[in-house]
Amino acid sequence: MAGTPVLELVDCELRFGSRTLWQGLTLDVRPGEFVAVLGANGSGKTTLLRAVLGLQPLSGGQVLIDGAPPRRGSPLVGYIPQERRLAPPTPLRARDLVQLGVDGARWGTGLRSTARWQLVDDALASVDAGHIAERPVHLLSGGEQQRVRIAQSLVNDPRLLLCDEPLLSLDLNHQRGVVSLIDARRRSHGTAVIFVTHEINPVLPYVDRVLYLADGRFRTGTVDEVMTSATLSALYDAPVEVLRIGGRVVVAGVPYTPAAETHDPPADEVAV
Amino acid sequence: MSVVLASAADPSLVKQVFNFDDYGALLSLERNSVIAGAVLGLVCGLISAFVMMRDLPFAVHGISELSFAGAAAALLAGVSVVEGSLLGSLVAALIIGLMGVRARDRNAIIGVLMPFGLGLGVLFLALYHGRATDKFGLLIGQVASIDSPELSWLIGISVVVVAALLVMWRPLTFASLDADVAAARGVPVRLLSPVFMVVLGMVVAMSVQIVGALLVLSIVCTPAAAAYRVTASPVRAAVLSVLFATTATVGGILLALGSLLPITPYITSVSFAIYVVCRVIERMRGRTRPVKVAARVPAPVGAGVHT
Numbered sequence: 116m117a118g119t120p121v122l123e124l125v126d127c128e129l130r131f132g133s134r135t136l137w138q139g140l141t142l143d144v145r146p147g148e149f150v151a152v153l154g155a156n157g158s159g160k161t162t163l164l165r166a167v168l169g170l171q172p173l174s175g176g177q178v179l180i181d182g183a184p185p186r187r188g189s190p191l192v193g194y195i196p197q198e199r200r201l202a203p204p205t206p207l208r209a210r211d212l213v214q215l216g217v218d219g220a221r222w223g224t225g226l227r228s229t230a231r232w233q234l235v236d237d238a239l240a241s242v243d244a245g246h247i248a249e250r251p252v253h254l255l256s257g258g259e260q261q262r263v264r265i266a267q268s269l270v271n272d273p274r275l276l277l278c279d280e281p282l283l284s285l286d287l288n289h290q291r292g293v294v295s296l297i298d299a300r301r302r303s304h305g306t307a308v309i310f311v312t313h314e315i316n317p318v319l320p321y322v323d324r325v326l327y328l329a330d331g332r333f334r335t336g337t338v339d340e341v342m343t344s345a346t347l348s349a350l351y352d353a354p355v356e357v358l359r360i361g362g363r364v365v366v367a368g369v370p371y372t373p374a375a376e377t378h379d380p381p382a383d384e385v386a387v
Numbered sequence: 388m389s390v391v392l393a394s395a396a397d398p399s400l401v402k403q404v405f406n407f408d409d410y411g412a413l414l415s416l417e418r419n420s421v422i423a424g425a426v427l428g429l430v431c432g433l434i435s436a437f438v439m440m441r442d443l444p445f446a447v448h449g450i451s452e453l454s455f456a457g458a459a460a461a462l463l464a465g466v467s468v469v470e471g472s473l474l475g476s477l478v479a480a481l482i483i484g485l486m487g488v489r490a491r492d493r494n495a496i497i498g499v500l501m502p503f504g505l506g507l508g509v510l511f512l513a514l515y516h517g518r519a520t521d522k523f524g525l526l527i528g529q530v531a532s533i534d535s536p537e538l539s540w541l542i543g544i545s546v547v548v549v550a551a552l553l554v555m556w557r558p559l560t561f562a563s564l565d566a567d568v569a570a571a572r573g574v575p576v577r578l579l580s581p582v583f584m585v586v587l588g589m590v591v592a593m594s595v596q597i598v599g600a601l602l603v604l605s606i607v608c609t610p611a612a613a614a615y616r617v618t619a620s621p622v623r624a625a626v627l628s629v630l631f632a633t634t635a636t637v638g639g640i641l642l643a644l645g646s647l648l649p650i651t652p653y654i655t656s657v658s659f660a661i662y663v664v665c666r667v668i669e670r671m672r673g674r675t676r677p678v679k680v681a682a683r684v685p686a687p688v689g690a691g692v693h694t
Binding site (some may be wrong): 170189194206212218249 | 553
């Protein structure tokens, strides 16, 4: 792919105490590229995102966004979190959530800035959520809420979109809806996507490259390069079977260690 | 209810509770109280919106008990009660703000602080041999006795609080309702928490002067809790909350003016009545809403679903 990288990771390293989660991590992400970040809980996926957001320093190496170090609240970076229910009654409508994405970090009330209304309407329309703009967020379904989240993350037209397990707790249909919206955006606007997930299948048709973190090591490459029995077995240093069944990737035999549990986080999970 | 029952048996009891004789003369005498009530309503209504967003009603109660301890200590020491209660409030607010970042920790810390503060207050009051109304006033309010220096304090604190809230409005809303994304967008979430607690401490300290330590929640929690029942718009919720709080304080004072009873029960009753009305309105709307919602739910999710 052409173009200068939006995101550069140069020899990055993450340690917690004596435990090294990864080191020597180097990766260039180009405009419009879709990179899936896979790995167990506690493998440092969320920390990687926090480092790109400028919220947390890594133990070593350098992160560059458009050639410059990360800055808190940079308009170049959008962020979609996991779906989380808001406790009712919360005074927040879909449009308010998107509006916070426009200028929620600025001081003052912002009551007089009317220019943002059009931005909010456009962003909601672009994710096909115009009809739910006035509804309280706590009454939205998980899928609707995540579409509003996409609008919130894209309203400032970022160059890089960070997605932190945005499909978690969504059903299959909503997962597809959310991923296809993100895919459409990167194709139309060249937004690079870093997509953290523990389940590759929902994003399989879109992924350009995979960053797989496991057991203090990592591998990058295309799906066909990384998601193979040989690569994952080497990564985990244990026999792992990767099967292709009906267009799906099934990984079997990932060894159970505190750093290699794919669903419920173990009690002694490293805080990331 | 009891008022209605009593009216049949004893008309003089009604006269005790609601008495509007010489109302004009009384009103001019109690001008300070009405102004204090209006100012308090504005400030409490505003902060109430954030107290509810941040799930802090229990913290408000905890702060008010330490504020009471501070005020009681000041009474005993013979210094300004306002300053004493302000000091108590700020200490409590800072402890809760800095130590109780997570809800569970916070509630435990408040649960520990609150009885300690109340106990200290009781001790100081027991040692104090002044007027009984001064003692009681700290717990249940003394708006009728507000004098001009106190009113100046009140207005001064209010200006600071309102200015702080207006400056913090957007980031505080963001941090309160959507903390993860707010942090990602560069909002100083960790900094805002103790700053808000300090502002809250100031509001609680001034509320303690007016409605008493035990009843602060009626004007710092109830107004926004009521507003949230009838609107989901954050701006409208804040406006309604201010309206409700001011109605409760000023309305309560005006209702109580002619009687010799404390003003606080009038304020808390008006506040509670507004909450009940809001819940009734919500319920009545709820009967019509499911039809609309049901029509929307089956709508296709995303026209561009990939298959």
